[in-house]
Amino acid sequence: MRASWRIWDTRSRMRIEDRALALRRVAFRDTSWIVTLLTPGHGVVAAVARAARRGGRDGARGALSGFHRLEVEIRARAPDGLGTLTQVAIDRPRNGLPFRAAASAAGQLLIEAVLRGEMPADPGGGALFFCLDGALEALEAEVEPLRVVAGTVNRLVGLFGHGWRVGDCVGCGGRSGLQFFSVRRGGAVCGGCGAPYAGRLPRVSAGVLQAMADRSWPPELTALSRAEQVMLYQLGMAGLTRIVARSLSADLPFRRLAGVDERGV
Secondary structure, eight states: OOOOEEEEOTTSOEEEEEEEEEEEEEEETTTEEEEEEEETTTEEEEEEETTGGGTOTTSHHHHHTSSOEEEEEEEESSTTSOEEEEEEEEEEOOOSGGGSHHHHHHHHHHHHHHHHOOOOOOTTSSHHHHHHHHHHHHHHTTOOHHHHHHHHHHHHHHHTTOOOBOSSOTTTOOOSOEEEEETTTTEEEEHHHHGGGTTTSOBOOHHHHHHHHOOOSSOOOTTSOHHHHHHHHHHHHHHHHHHHTSOOTTHHHHHHHHTOOTTOO
């Protein structure tokens, strides 16, 4: 795939050519969609996919309806105007993912989280795109959905500018005896500071704290037990809920399909 780029042609029209993931489709007029796309080079962009609801040019309906990684071309009259999706092709098909219930629910949850969150300036060159694309690729490869989502939601918390404080206690600053976690304060709590609130603060293991501190992608969570993966997922979702100021609608279906305690943390 050629590098992301945009140019102005001789008629003062803008053209974007990039990889993309389809985040949302909204019906527009009788046969078209307005699609929201996540790209590595240009962030989140919206464009009109003309006639896509009745098939579109070169199978646009199918390409935009799944979890596929796409190659797109968008043309617009101005940088801040709504463009037109002039070309779309599947770069990496993901045909198996939609037919596995838990994996499909996981993909929908992560896409909703990206849509609802607000990412600050991205100095990492498309970090949000590669995070979501990597998670969808893992789900297509039949990696356990809970493991994929637990790692990804915590990665998203960091990308949205709200990284966890896990190296010391958010109460006293001590670096030893970290046993609890406070989502409201965004960090670990030592046994001494957390003891008066032990009925309200979730207990966390050293493995969970290490996973929350890990900024690598993809995250390696094979050392965590299922219970630890559940805790990591619950803490990540609680953090995302605080960031977007609302619950994610795909959270409950995923919890049920993945067998995660619906009570949360």
